Amino acid sequence: MANYKNLIVWQKAHQLALMVYRLIESFPRHEQYALTxxxxxxxxxxxxxxxxxYNxxxxxxxxxxIDIALGSIAEV
Structure with a gap:
């Protein structure tokens, strides 16, 4: 059975999410509840x-x- 975790696009998106979460930790405190x-x-x-x-x-x-995901990439 195929698994979404085998999709390179999902792996890259997951890595991006982790990286952005780490980056956000360095944002100013006043942005905690708005921009972040x-x-x-x-x-x-x-x-x-x-x-x-995929499912x-x-x-x-x-x-x-995938089109919705692309819109979210543009937003980030």
Whole structure:
């Protein structure tokens, strides 16, 4: 059975999320609940949309979720 963790795109998205979380720790305290919160949500949306799309029934649905992930990449 194939696993989403074998997808290079998911591996890269996961690495990006971890890297961004580490980077955010150095942001100023006053950004704790504004900018950093938005960045965290957007960066986590990337690998989670890849996983959701991967588990859909059709290639068309998978592509749709990849498009959503691309939007989140742009946001980050």
């Amino acid at each position: 919160s938005q960045i965290r949500r957007a960066v986590l949306s990337i690998p989670t949309n890849i996983v959701e799309g 859909r029934k059709s290639k068309k649905e998978f592509i749709h979720f």
